[in-house]
Each structure stands twice: as structure tokens, then as C-alpha cells.
Amino acid sequence: MLLRSFHTPSKQIIRAASTNQNSIGEFFSQHLSFPFLQYKEHLHVARAEKQFIYDTAGKRYLDFFAGIVTVGVGHCHPKLIEAANKQMNKYWHLSTYYLQDTVKDYATKLLEHFKDDPQLSVCLFVNSGSEANDLALHLAREYTKQHEVISLRNSYHGVVQSTLGLTNIAGFKRSYVPGSRVAMNPDPYRGIWGGRYCRDSPIQTNRSCNCSKDHCQASDRYVEQLEELLNFEVSKKKVAGMWIESIQGYGGTVQFPKGYVKRATELVQQNGGLYVADEVQSGFGRTGTHFWGYQAHGAKPDIVIMAKAIANGFPFAAIVTRPEIAKTVGTYFNTYGGNPIGCAVASAVLDVIREEKLQENALQVGTHLLERLAKLRDQLPDVIGDVRGKGLLIGMEMVTDKETRKPFPSEKMNAILDRCRHNGLLIGKGGNFGSVFRIKPPMCITKEDADFAVDVLEDAIRKEL
Numbered sequence: 235m236l237l238r239s240f241h242t243p244s245k246q247i248i249r250a251a252s253t254n255q256n257s258i259g260e261f262f263s264q265h266l267s268f269p270f271l272q273y274k275e276h277l278h279v280a281r282a283e284k285q286f287i288y289d290t291a292g293k294r295y296l297d298f299f300a301g302i303v304t305v306g307v308g309h310c311h312p313k314l315i316e317a318a319n320k321q322m323n324k325y326w327h328l329s330t331y332y333l334q335d336t337v338k339d340y341a342t343k344l345l346e347h348f349k350d351d352p353q354l355s356v357c358l359f360v361n362s363g364s365e366a367n368d369l370a371l372h373l374a375r376e377y378t379k380q381h382e383v384i385s386l387r388n389s390y391h392g393v394v395q396s397t398l399g400l401t402n403i404a405g406f407k408r409s410y411v412p413g414s415r416v417a418m419n420p421d422p423y424r425g426i427w428g429g430r431y432c433r434d435s436p437i438q439t440n441r442s443c444n445c446s447k448d449h450c451q452a453s454d455r456y457v458e459q460l461e462e463l464l465n466f467e468v469s470k471k472k473v474a475g476m477w478i479e480s481i482q483g484y485g486g487t488v489q490f491p492k493g494y495v496k497r498a499t500e501l502v503q504q505n506g507g508l509y510v511a512d513e514v515q516s517g518f519g520r521t522g523t524h525f526w527g528y529q530a531h532g533a534k535p536d537i538v539i540m541a542k543a544i545a546n547g548f549p550f551a552a553i554v555t556r557p558e559i560a561k562t563v564g565t566y567f568n569t570y571g572g573n574p575i576g577c578a579v580a581s582a583v584l585d586v587i588r589e590e591k592l593q594e595n596a597l598q599v600g601t602h603l604l605e606r607l608a609k610l611r612d613q614l615p616d617v618i619g620d621v622r623g624k625g626l627l628i629g630m631e632m633v634t635d636k637e638t639r640k641p642f643p644s645e646k647m648n649a650i651l652d653r654c655r656h657n658g659l660l661i662g663k664g665g666n667f668g669s670v671f672r673i674k675p676p677m678c679i680t681k682e683d684a685d686f687a688v689d690v691l692e693d694a695i696r697k698e699l
Contacts, residue, residue, distance in 0.1 A: 258276070258278055259276045259278075262276075273651065273652055273655055274648070274652050275652075277289055277295075277655065277660075278290045280292075281310075282297070282305075282309035282310060283308075283309050283310050284308040284309060284310075284311075284676065284678055285297055285308055285309070285675060285676045285678055285679045285683060286309070287309070287660065293658070294658065295655065295658050295659065295660050296658055296659050296660065296675075296679075296683055296686060296687060297309070297660050297675060297676065298659060298660055298661045298673055298674070298675040298679075298687050299660055299661055299662040299672065299673075299674060299675070300674055300675050300676045301547050302542070302662065302674075303483060303515045303520070303542055303543065303627070303672075303674040304542040304543055304546065304547050305543070305546055305547050305676050306518055306519075306520065306542075306543030306546055306583065306587070306592070306676060306677050307543075307546055307583055307586045307587060307590070307592060307676065307677060307678060308676040308677075308678040309676070311546065311582075311586060313582050313585065313586055314546055314579050314582045314583065314586070316582075317578045317579055317581065317582035318548070318575055318578060318579050320578065321336060321574050321575050321577075321578035322575060324574075325574065326573075326574070326575060327570070327573055327574065327575075328574065329569065330567070330568070330571060330572055334572075334574055334577075336574040336577045336578050336581075337359070337572045337574060337577050339577075339581060340577035340578070340580055340581040341357045341577075343581055343584055344357060344552065344554070344580075344584070345357065345554070347525050347526070347584075348538075348554060350529070351534060351535075353556045353557075354535070354538060354554050354555060354556060355554075355556070355557060356554065356555055356556065356557050356559075356560040357552055357553070357554055358552065358553040358554075358555070358560065358563070358571070359550070359551070359552050359568070359571040359572035359573075359576075359577070360551045360552070360553070360568055360571050361549050361550065361551055361568070361570050361571065361573075362392075362541055362549060362551050363391075363392055363512075363514040363539065363540075363541030363542060363551055364391075364392030364393060364394045364397060365392075365394070365551060365568075366514075366539045366540070366541055366551040366552065366553050367391045367392045367394075367396075367397045367400065367477070367510075367512065367539055368392065368394055368396045368397055369553055369563075369566070370475075370477075370510050370537045370539055370553055370555075371383065371396055371397065371400070371474075372563070372566075373537060373553075373555065373559055373560070373562060373563060374474040374475035374507075374508045374510065374536075374537065375474045376562035376563070376564065377474075377508065377558070377559045377562045378472075378473075378474045378475065378506055378507060378508065380472050380473055380474040380506065380507070381413045381474060382413055382414075382415055382468045382469075382472070382473045382474060383399070383400065383413060383414055383415070383473060383474050383475050383476070383477065383507075384414075384415045384416075384417050384460075384463065384473055384475070384476040384477070384502065384507075385399075385400040385401075385402060385414065385415075385416060385417070385476070385477040385478075386402065386416070386417050386418075386419045386420070386477075386478060386479075386482070387402045387416050387417065387418060387419040388402060388403060388419045388421070388482055388485040388486070388488060388665075388666055389401060389402050389403070389419075389477065389478075389479060389482060389485060390403055390406070390479070390482070390483060390484035390485055391477050391479075391512055393406050393408075399413065399414030400414060400477050402416050403484060403485060403666050404666055405666075405668075415463060415467050415468060415473070417459065417460050417463055417476075417498075418456060418459045418460070418463075419482075419485075419488065420452070420453070420456035420490045420491050420494045421488050421490075422438075422439050422441070422443075422452060422489070422490075422491055423439045423441060423488075423619070423620045423622065423631065423639075424488075424639060425452070425456070426455070427443065427451070427452035427455045427456065427491075428441065428443055428445075428452040428491055429441045429442050429443020429444075429445060429452070430442060430443060430445075431443065431445040431446060431447050431450065432445055432450050432452050432453070432491040432492060433489045433490075433491070433492070433622060434489065434492055434530055434531075434624065435489055435604070435622055435623060435624050436601050436604055436605065436624075437604045437605070437607075437608045437621050437622060437623075439620050439622070440611075440620075445491075450491045450492045450493055450494075452491040453490075453491035453492060453493040453494045453497065456490075456491065456494055456498075457494060457497045457498055457501065460498050460501060460502075461501060464501070464502075464505060471505045472505055472506050472507070473502060473505065473506070473507040474507055474508065475502065475507045475508035475509065475510050475536070475537075476498065476499060476502040476507055476508075476509055476510065477510045477512055478495055478498070478499065478509070478510070478511065478512065479512045479514075479515065479516065479527075480495070480511060480512070480513060480516040480521075480526070480527025480528050480530070480531065481515070481516045481521065481527055481623070481624065481627055483514065483515035483516070483627075483664070483672075484664045484665075484672075485664065485665060485666065486629045486631060486664050486665030486666075486669075486670030486672070487622055487623045487627060487628060487629025487664075487670065487672065487674075488622070488629070489622055489623070489624070490531075493531075494531075495528070495531035495533045496531050496532045496533045499533050499534075499535070500533075503536070508536035508537060508559070509533060509534070509535045509536050509537075510535065510536065510537045510538075510539065511526070511527070511528040511533070511535035511537070511538045511539065512539045513526050513527055513528065513538055513539060513540045514539060514540060514541045514542050514551075515542060515627065515674070516627060517538075517540045517543065517544075518540070518543045518544065518583070518587060519587050519592060519593030519596055519625075519677065520543065520593075520596055520625050520626055520627050520674070520677060521596070521597075521624040521625040521627055522593060522594070522596040522597025522598075522600050522601070522624055522625030522626070523597060523624060523625070525593065526538065530624070536555060536556060536559060537553060537554075537555045537559065538553065538554045538555070539551075539552075539553055540552050540553075540554075543583070544580050544583065545576050545579045545580040545583060546579065546583050548575065548576050548579045548580070549570075549576065550573065550576035550577075550579070550580055587677075590678065592677040592678060593625075593677070595677055595678065595679075596625040596626045596677045597625050598681075599626065599679055599680065599681055599683075599684055600623070600624065600625040600626040600627075600628065601625075602681050602684055603626070603628060603673070603684040603687070603688070604621060604623060604628060606684065606685065606688045607621045607628070607630055607673075607688060608621045610688060610691070610692055610695075611630070613692075614692075614695060614696075614699075615636055616635075616636060617632055617633060617634070617642065617695065617699065618630060618631070618632060618633075618695075619631045619632065619633035619636060619639055623673075626673075626674060626675055626677055626679070627674055628672075628673040628674065629664075629665075629670045629671065629672060629673070630670065630671040630673065631665065631669060631670045631671075632646075632647065632669050632670070632671065633669070641665075641667035641668075641669035642669045644668050644669075646698050647663055647668060647669060647671075649698050650671075650691075650694045650695055650698050651663065653693070653694035653697060653698070654690050654691060654694045657690045657693065657694070658690065659686070659687055659690040659691065661673055661687075661691070662674070671691070673687070675687075
């Protein structure tokens with residue numbers, strides 16, 4: 235198989251870079267807490283541009299993980315750099331005690347993307363997705379005067395102490411947090427119900443089911459299970475809210491049966507709770523068909539959470555909600571919330587997505603990538619259990635047995651990641667068992683990039699069989 239060749243530095247440069255990588259690797263191990271350094275030989279980054287990362291030896295890598303789904307418009311986009319520099323030459327930080335045009339202008343521009351629901355009209359700015367989920371938890375409980383909250387098994391909503399009860403992936407669990415209820419995950423591939431007609435995706439699972447193209451029975455069954463939870467596990471069916479990722483991110487790009495999110499959230503809202511849409515990974519056009527992932531579900535959120543791609547890697551996050559919910563925040567202060575540099579960069583992100591038609595590109599290139607990965611699944615049926623996703627939010631689940639769906643061994647997953655890295659491709663992995671390849675590149679990638687990525691991935695998998 236022909237793989238794209240990259241510039242090969244001299245042996246002297248490679249030797250020097252290797253020594254430097256070993257040195258910095260030791261420093262990280264001794265003095266910094268970074269438990270997710272994922273390669274056998276650490277990758278020491280020198281610079282990045284668009285969809286590419288370059289190491290200290292000068293080797294180029296195609297980045298198909300985008301800073302964990304964060305670098306939406308590409309690394310070091312000149313328009314973002316210009317916006318940041320322009321703001322830094324004015325002022326870096328003032329706090330929320332003063333009126334600032336940069337903050338107002340960004341909030342105005344962001345709210346343009348909520349025209350379909352004008353009640354979502356108040357922004358609260360923070361610094362990360364975990365912090366946004368923490369604030370949303372506070373708002374939901376203050377507004378409803380209820381304490382119980384619901385999230386789905388296999389969900390990820392941050393790992394600060396307050397949100398650990400919302401995150402239901404075993405590796406992140408550190409303690410039991412009272413007041414959190416876990417609903418059955420409506421997963422058409424691994425769940426009890428689901429099959430080939432259930433997902434809103436160009437690629438369906440190979441699993442058979444009794445659903446028709448017009449009606450998803452799996453959705454019916456999972457909604458019934460949610461109602462059982464409300465009937466038996468919370469007082470008088472009253473909850474503060476339900477958290478749902480429009481497509482589960484760290485959990486392995488799990489998509490829900492058609493109709494589930496709309497019906498589940500309406501059930502919660504009918505019982506006084508709020509629907510909190512976690513758009514940290516699925517927002518800003520990444521799914522291709524819609525700007526926000528919840529729009530594809532036809533659901534109406536009360537609170538929308540966004541982070542990651544919001545400012546392309548600058549520490550920034552936001553909540554958008556209704557005025558009456560926002561008023562219940564009480565005495566709340568965030569030192570860096572609405573940082574003017576973050577607002578300037580985030581504003582430029584919205585411009586770039588529109589001007590460069592990146593949402594449209596995510597749909598076109600993402601569909602092409604999904605179709606190629608599905609062909610690979612059919613060619614390697616014993617190890618690729620499922621391919622799923624929309625746009626450039628893609629997961630490929632690896633198994634050792636197609637019938638039992640037993641997860642692929644961790645050491646083989648890591649070996650494939652290392653082979654891909656060696657051949658110039660960077661991807662991630664996730665899921666509760668660490669057996670799903672997370673393929674979520676910058677939205678500026680091309681079909682050529684997609685083809686290269688599939689070729690490299692196929693080569694790496696075949697060599698580990």
C-alpha cells in the first residue's frame with residue numbers, strides 16, 4: 235500500500251530530537267501530572283498549522299484528533315491570530331466589573347445561532363466545559379428547587395467534583411456523588427435494543443432489529459426505561475434536569491435512536507426538569523447537518539453548554555439559557571469569565587466557520603470518510619464492529635468477536651495508534667473500554683486527507699491482526 239511520504243530529517247537531527255524528547259518525557263513524568271500521554275515514544279510537538287502537526291525533528295503528522303475535538307477551524311488560523319493580537323494590543327483582562335465592546339459583540343454574534351429558539355437569549359461565559367457543566371448544575375437546581383439530576387450511562391460531562399455524578403464512564407469515577415441518577419444508554423450498537431434503521435447517520439450498524447425506516451421501536455423501549463427510572467428512583471418524578479450529549483464524545487461517538495432525545499427530554503420537562511444540551515463536542519457545525527447537535531434531534535433545550543471548539547483551543551466556554559433561568563444564578567463570580575481575548579478569538583471562529591463553509595465541508599468530507607470506513611469495516615468484519623457518526627464526529631469500535639462484541643484488547647489499540655503515528659496520522663481512542671477510535675479532525679480537512687487517513691489506519695490494523 236502506498237502511503238504519503240514525509241520529509242525525513244538527517245540522522246543528526248533525529249538523534250538530537252530523540253534525546254530532547256527523552257529529556258522532556260522524564261520531566262513530564264517527574265514534575266507534571268499528565269496521565270494520558272498516549273504513545274510509547276512521546277510525540278514532542280514543535281508547531282502546528284491547519285490540519286498538520288510538526289514534531290521537533292521536522293516530521294509532519296495529519297491531525298485527526300484536533301486537540302481532543304477542540305481545534306475546529308485548524309491550527310494557528312491567521313484570522314484567529316490577528317483577532318487575538320488586536321485585542322491584546324488594547325487590553326488583556328479587566329473583569330466583569332466593566333462594560334466591554336468585545337464581550338458584547340461576541341455575545342450578539344453567538345446568539346444569532348439561536349434564532350430558532352429566541353428564548354435562549356442569555357450568555358454566561360466561563361473557562362472550560364467542566365466549569366460550564368458545574369454552572370449548569372447550579373442553575374438547574376436553583377431554578378427548579380429540585381436536587382436529583384439524570385444523565386446517561388457512558389456519558390461525559392466533566393470531572394470536577396460536582397459533575398462526577400453526571401459522568402458515567404468507569405475510568406473517571408472517583409467517588410459517589412449523591413443526587414445523580416443514571417439512565418440506560420440508548421446505544422443502537424451495544425444496547426439491548428437497536429439496529430440498522432436507528433441512527434441519524436449515513437452509516438448504520440450491521441445489527442438487525444425490528445424497527446422500520448419510519449418508526450424506531452428501540453427509541454420506544456429506551457424512553458420506557460427512562461420513565462421507569464422516574465417512577466421508581468426519584469420522588470414524585472421530579473428532577474432538576476437531564477444532561478445529554480447530542481452525540482456522546484469520550485464515550486465513543488455513540489449516537490442515539492431517532493426520536494429518543496426529543497421524547498426523553500420532553501418527558502423530563504413535563505415533570506418540571508430542564509433539558510441541558512451538552513454541545514461541547516457536537517457544536518459549531520461539526521456534525522455537518524446542523525450548527526448544534528440538538529437541532530438534529532428536534533429537541534428544545536433549556537440550557538446549552540459549549541466549549542472546546544468555541545475558541546479553537548483558547549480556554550473559553552459558555553452557557554446559553556433563558557432569562558428566567560439565568561436570574562437564579564445568585565451571587566456568582568468568575569474572574570476570567572468573558573475574557574476579552576477569548577471573546578475576540580471566539581468571534582473570529584464564528585466568522586471562519588461561515589466564510590470558509592466549514593460546516594458544509596464537515597458534511598461532505600465527513601460523509602466520504604464515513605463511507606470509506608464502512609467499507610473497511612466490511613472488509614475486516616472480525617475486528618471492526620461498528621462505524622458511526624455524522625460529519626467529522628466519527629467513531630470506529632474495535633472488537634475481538636463480531637457476535638459478542640467483546641472489546642478489542644488495549645495493547646492492540648495502542649499498537650495501532652503507534653503505527654498510525656509512525657506513518658504520519660494522529661487519532662484518539664475512547665469509550666468505556668478504550669476500544670473506539672475517535673476520529674475528529676479539524677473541519678478544514680480535505681477528501682485527500684480522509685483517504686490518506688483510512689489507508690494508514692487500514693495498514694496499521696492489518697499489521698496487528
